[in-house]
Each structure stands twice: as C-alpha cells, then as structure tokens.
Amino acid sequence: MEGHNPDAVIAIDRLVKKFGEKVVLNEFTVDLKRGENLVVLGRSGSGKSVLIKCVIGLMRPESGTINVLGEDVLSLDHDGLDNIRSRVGFLFQSNALYDSMTVKQNLEFPMRRHLKNIDYKESMDRIMDALENVGLAHTLNMMPSELSGGMQKRIALARTLILNPEIILYDEPTTGLDPITGKEITLLMKEIQEKYKTSSIIISHDMKCVKRAADRIAVLVNGSCYAVDTYDNLKRSSDPNINQFFE
Amino acid sequence: MRMPDSFNKYLDETGATSRFTYRYFHELVRPRYEIRQFLRQCYLIGYNSLPLIGITGFIMGLVLTIQLRPSLISYGVESQLPVMVSLAIVREIGPVITALIFAGKISSSIGAELGSMKVTEQIDAMEVSGTNPFKYLVVTRVAAATLMLPVLVMISDAISLYGSYLGVNIRGNTSLRLFFFQVFQTLQFGDVLPAFIKTFFFGFAIGIIGCYKGYNSSKGTEGVGRSANSAVVVSSLMVFIIDLIAVQITDILGLN
Numbered sequence: 001m002e003g004h005n006p007d008a009v010i011a012i013d014r015l016v017k018k019f020g021e022k023v024v025l026n027e028f029t030v031d032l033k034r035g036e037n038l039v040v041l042g043r044s045g046s047g048k049s050v051l052i053k054c055v056i057g058l059m060r061p062e063s064g065t066i067n068v069l070g071e072d073v074l075s076l077d078h079d080g081l082d083n084i085r086s087r088v089g090f091l092f093q094s095n096a097l098y099d100s101m102t103v104k105q106n107l108e109f110p111m112r113r114h115l116k117n118i119d120y121k122e123s124m125d126r127i128m129d130a131l132e133n134v135g136l137a138h139t140l141n142m143m144p145s146e147l148s149g150g151m152q153k154r155i156a157l158a159r160t161l162i163l164n165p166e167i168i169l170y171d172e173p174t175t176g177l178d179p180i181t182g183k184e185i186t187l188l189m190k191e192i193q194e195k196y197k198t199s200s201i202i203i204s205h206d207m208k209c210v211k212r213a214a215d216r217i218a219v220l221v222n223g224s225c226y227a228v229d230t231y232d233n234l235k236r237s238s239d240p241n242i243n244q245f246f247e
Numbered sequence: 248m249r250m251p252d253s254f255n256k257y258l259d260e261t262g263a264t265s266r267f268t269y270r271y272f273h274e275l276v277r278p279r280y281e282i283r284q285f286l287r288q289c290y291l292i293g294y295n296s297l298p299l300i301g302i303t304g305f306i307m308g309l310v311l312t313i314q315l316r317p318s319l320i321s322y323g324v325e326s327q328l329p330v331m332v333s334l335a336i337v338r339e340i341g342p343v344i345t346a347l348i349f350a351g352k353i354s355s356s357i358g359a360e361l362g363s364m365k366v367t368e369q370i371d372a373m374e375v376s377g378t379n380p381f382k383y384l385v386v387t388r389v390a391a392a393t394l395m396l397p398v399l400v401m402i403s404d405a406i407s408l409y410g411s412y413l414g415v416n417i418r419g420n421t422s423l424r425l426f427f428f429q430v431f432q433t434l435q436f437g438d439v440l441p442a443f444i445k446t447f448f449f450g451f452a453i454g455i456i457g458c459y460k461g462y463n464s465s466k467g468t469e470g471v472g473r474s475a476n477s478a479v480v481v482s483s484l485m486v487f488i489i490d491l492i493a494v495q496i497t498d499i500l501g502l503n
Contacts, residue, residue, distance in 0.1 A: 058371050082377045098361075113377035228310035 006162055007033045008067075009167055010055060016066035017170055025061065026049050026223030032167070032199055037189070039202045039210045041245055042220030048203040049093065051220070052169040056090055057081045057202070069166065085113040089152045089160035089198075095152045097144040097159070104140050107131070107159050114163055130146040130158040134188065135194075150181035157188065161196070168192070170202040174209045186212045207245065219245070261375040267459045271389055274382045292353055292388070293395030293410075300399045301406050303348050308336060308407030319451040329421070330397030332411040333430040334438060341404040342442050343490055346449035349396055350482040354457035357388055358478030361461025362471035385458040392454030437502035445493040452485040 008031035017025040024047035032038045042048045053059040055066055057073055061148040066073040068084055076084065098105050107127045111118055118126075134154035144152055153173065160168055173189065174182035186209045193200060204210050210217060210233055219226045219234065221241045227234065235246045284303050312332050319325045361384060373380040412426045460478040462471045 010297040053371070056375060058374060078379075085375050085377060090372075090375045092368045092372055094367045098369055098372075099367075108376075109373075110376035 004111065009034050009069055010201065011067040012051070012055070013065045013067075015051070015056060015061050017056060017061040019057065023223055025054075025064075028035075028064070028136060028202050028220070028223060028225050030218045030225045030228060032201055034199055035193075036215040037193055037202060037213050039204055039217045040220055041205060041210060041217050043205065044222050047187055047223055048220055049171050051246060052090070052171060052203060056085060056169060082114070086163055087166050089163065089165035091153075091156055091160045091168065091170045091173055093171040094119040094145075095156040097152055097156055101118055102143055103131070103136075103147075106155065107162050108142070108200045111162055112161065126162055130162045131155075133192070134158045144225060150177055150184070153177065153181075153185055157185070157192075160194065163187055164196065165227070166198060166246045168198050169199060170204075172203055172205075174204065174206045181210070182206060182209060183212070185209075189213055203206065205245070250292035261430055263463070264456075264459055267462070268455055270381065271386060271455060271458075274379070274386050275390065279379075279382070281383050281387050285390055286385055288387045288391035289395055292391045296352055296399055297402065298393070299352060300403045301496060303344065304341070304403035304406040307340060307344055307403075308332065308410030308412075309414045311335060311340065311407075312411040313417065316414075316418065318399055319423075319453075322451050323491060325419075328415055329411065329426050329429040330433040332414075333408060333433060336407045336411070337434060338438050338442050339406055340489075341407055342400050342449065343486060345400045345403040346396060346446065346453065346486045348390075349399065349450070350453045350486060351479055353392060354453045354460075354478040354482040355475045356393075357454070357457030358451060358461040358464075359471055361458060362464030362474035365462065365464045366466055366468070367470055381462075385462060388458055389451065389454035392457075393447055393450040396450030396453070397443060400443070400446045416494075440494060441497040441502050445489060448489045448493070449486050452489060453482040456482040456485060461483040 010032035011195050015025050015028040016023065022244055027052065028047075030038070030040075035156055040048050040051060042184060051061060054061045055068060055073065057076070060074070069087055071084055073081070073084065091230065098109065103110065104127060107130060108123060111123055127140070128137060131140065134157055136151060136154050137157065139147060139151065141154065144155070147155065157173075168189075170189065173185050177185060189200070189202070190213060192198060198210065200213075202209070202213055204213075214231050216228055217231055217234055218228045219242055227237070227239070237243055312328060315331055316325065316328060319328055319331065361370075364384070370384070372382045373383060408427070408430060412421070412423060415426060444494050457478045460474040460481070464474040
C-alpha cells in the first residue's frame with residue numbers, strides 16, 4: 001500500500017488491461033476510501049466494467065497492482081480470491097440471477113459456498129433480513145422470471161448483501177430501469193452505505209444516479225483516470241473531456 | 248506458404264477444445280466434488296430423456312422388423328427375423344440412433360443453457376459466489392452425459408426389441424419367450440460389449456461439445472443460438488466418427 005492513502009480499502013495502481021491490440025485500461029490509478037461511494041464515470045465501452053472485474057479477480061490485467069482490503073489481488077491463489085470475494089459484493093449489470101433457482105435458492109447459494117458451516121436457521125434469518133432490506137420479503141419462493149426488472153435488481157442487491165460485504169461493486173445499477181425505479185435503486189444503495197458502512201465503487205453513466213450516489217467521481221478517459229473530484233467540482237469544470245458528461 | 252483462414256480457425260478450435268477437455272479431466276479428479284449437482288444432472292439428462300428415447304427405440308425396432316421381413320422372406324429365412332433385428336439393434340442401430348437423439352436433445356440444451364448463463368453473467372456470478380463454475384456446470388454435466396447415455400442405450404435396446412417382437416407378430420405368431428430365446432441365443436459377448444463401451448465415448452463427446460460450445464458462447468442471443476446449433480452439429484458428427492473408430496478397433500481385436 002506504499003504510496004497510497006492508508007484509509008483506502010481498494011488501491012488500484014497503474015492498471016493496464018488489453019484485449020488483443022486494444023488497450024482498454026492504460027495506467028489507471030485510483031483509491032477507494034473506507035465508507036465512501038466512488039463513481040467511475042466513462043463512456044460506453046471505455047472499460048469501466050472491465051475495471052471492477054479486474055478488482056474482483058474475474059479478469060486478469062496485463063500489469064499494475066490491485067490492493068483490496070490489504071491483499072494483493074493479483075498474487076492471490078484460488079482460496080485467497082474466495083476469501084476476498086466473501087468480503088466484496090458484486091452487483092452485475094444484468095443482475096445475473098440464476099434462472100433455474102428460486103429467490104431463496106439464489107440468496108442461499110453464496111452463503112452455502114462461502115460459509116460452509118452455517119445452519120439452516122441462521123441462513124433463513126440472513127435471507128429474510130436481506131429481502132426485507134430491499135422490501136421484497138414476499139418473493140422468497142418466486143422464480144426470477146416472475147419478477148420485474150426492478151425487482152430482479154433488488155433481489156440481486158439482496159444477494160450481494162447476504163454476506164455482509166465491506167465493499168460493494170455496482171456495475172451500472174440503473175441501466176435498463178425506468179427513471180423512478182432507477183431512483184429507488186440509487187436511494188437504496190445510499191441507504192445500504194449508511195446502514196452497513198460499506199464502501200462502494202459504482203460504475204455508471206446515468207448522471208442522476210451519479211449525482212445522488214457519488215461522494216467522489218473518477219472520470220475514465222482513454223483508459224486512464226482523467227480526474228477525481230466531487231460532483232459539484234467536476235460539473236464546474238470547463239474541460240471538454242469532463243463536461244461532456246454533465247451537458 | 249500462408250494457410251487459409253478457415254484452416255487456421257479450425258486448428259484454433261481444435262486446440263481450444265483439447266484444452267477444455269484436459270481441464271475437464273483435471274477438475275474431475277480434484278476436490279471439491281459437486282455430488283448433489285451431479286445427481287441432479289443425471290436426473291435431468293438421463294431420466295428426462297427417457298420418454299423420447301423410449302418412443303424412438305420402440306418405433307425403430309418395429310419399423311426395422313417390418314422393413315426386413317420382405318427381404319428375409321425372399322431368401323426363405325423369415326424365421327431369422329429376431330436374430331437379424333437384434334444384431335442390428337444391439338451392435339449398431341441402437342447405440343448410434345440413441346446417441347444422435349441424445350445429442351439433439353442434450354447437447355443443444357446444454358449449449359443453450361450455458362451460453363445464456365455466460366451472456367447474462369451468471370457464470371461470473373457463480374465464480375464471485377465462491378464456486379468453481381467449470382466444476383459446477385461443466386464437470387457435472389459431462390460426467391452425467393457420459394454415464395447416462397449407456398443406461399439409456401440399454402433401455403432403448405430393450406424397448407426396440409419389444410417393438411420388434413410386436414412387428415414380428417403383425418404377420419406371424421411368435422411368443423415373447425421364443426422371440427427373446429432366439430435373441431439371446433444369437434447375441435454373443437463380442438456383440439454387446441464393444442457396443443456398450445462405445446456409448447460411454449458417445450456420451451462424453453456429446454457432453455463435452457455441448458459444454459464447450461455453451462461455455463465459450465459469444466455475447467448476445469445470436470451467439471447463444473449459434474452455440475446450441477453447432478453443439479448439435481458437431482456432437483452428431485463426433486458420434487459417427489467415434490463409431491467409425493470403434494468399428495475399426497473391434498475389427499482389429501477380432502470381436503466382429
């Protein structure tokens with residue numbers, strides 16, 4: 001963590017990720033402080049999702065370092081990665097709910113895998129608690145296909161919360177939702193941050209979501225972290241690379 | 248000299264499939280073992296295929312008997328009908344036709360299911376949830392397909408022979424006991440064993456190709472459709488190639 005903020009729960013340093021000849025992330029550097037919501041803002045296809053997939057070990061970068069909760073993600077073995085993943089939640093853009101499982105089984109799945117000795121009562125308590133947090137306790141035995149897009153997003157969020165993560169990575173949480181549902185999800189994310197004191201990286205280009213959720217914003221331009229600042233400061237900027245997002 | 252792109256693509260695909268197969272065996276023997284998921288896949292792949300395999304097996308036996316009868320009558324060996332049909336079914340037609348139907352049903356469904364899971368990030372979600380998706384999704388399905396196809400072929404053969412018995416009795420009068428007495432008197436160890444062994448290879452090829460195509464599906468619904476389609480085409484072709492190899496080996500070993 002040398003050279004980084006000691007309060008940082010995630011420290012990304014000079015990350016490079018390529019797909020063939022195409023450089024998607026080019027020396028990207030940013031820190032996530034404990035308890036903050038950091039929004040990564042960038043155009044479609046700019047590598048925002050790739051960034052958080054590298055953080056959780058789903059993709060391997062060409063070079064650079066990623067430090068999550070004091071662990072160097074790129075040097076971890078399978079068990080080490082599992083340990084980090086039990087402390088970091090990930091909300092997928094497409095929700096990624098398992099089609100063949102009920103809501104209950106979807107929420108049970110990560111628990112059974114990460115907490116091998118958990119008993120049935122504690123498991124049910126956690127499931128009900130997570131579902132109540134997102135206001136969908138009545139969907140326990142429903143299949144994902146029976147739920148609306150907004151409800152699926154909430155269930156996916158409940159699944160992310162089930163292991164009480166210290167960090168949550170949100171991949172475009174409001175994409176594909178109507179403005180009202182998008183607002184509800186954004187407020188829910190803020191509520192979760194305040195209630196559980198989580199730190200989050202939020203990938204988004206929905207400016208309403210960005211304004212409501214962000215403590216700081218990192219602007220991703222040409223694969224690099226172009227600027228990091230608060231919403232209000234960035235909005236005042238006259239730099240065309242920044243104000244293109246605020247127009 | 249520069250190789251054509253299609254040939255390079257074919258070599259790439261072959262290499263990738265080989266690496267995928269190697270990874271299957273590597274993950275198969277390494278704990279943790281997904282026993283519950285494996286049993287669930289045996290049920291889905293094996294038990295759920297039973298009605299289709301049973302109906303086609305029955306029709307296969309009946310039709311083969313009806314079509315063979317005129318030829319045997321012309322040679323004056325109509326009494327050999329149970330013998331001819333049972334040899335054809337047990338040695339070749341039963342395993343190959345059942346494997347082709349199995350490929351159509353299972354390989355496409357595995358290809359489409361895994362392809363859709365890939366596209367909707369469910370495979371990534373599984374990995375984040377502390378699960379090895381290859382072991383959970385691929386190893387269990389391939390192992391289930393490898394073990395279930397031989398069982399289905401045995402059942403299909405039995406139903407085919409019963410269909411054949413009914414076919415014999417359309418224009419004749421043979422008791423069930425006499426029919427099966429003739430069948431079992433004819434069938435030798437060398438008829439049953441090679442046919443049975445090759446079905447494990449058929450099942451393995453169908454499972455691994457379905458999983459490979461689905462697991463490596465490209466993004467989008469078009470990619471999922473393409474995965475399901477090519478899973479059926481390639482696994483059906485593999486059934487014939489394995490059959491050809493099996494027949495050659497059986498011949499070399501003198502089991503024909």
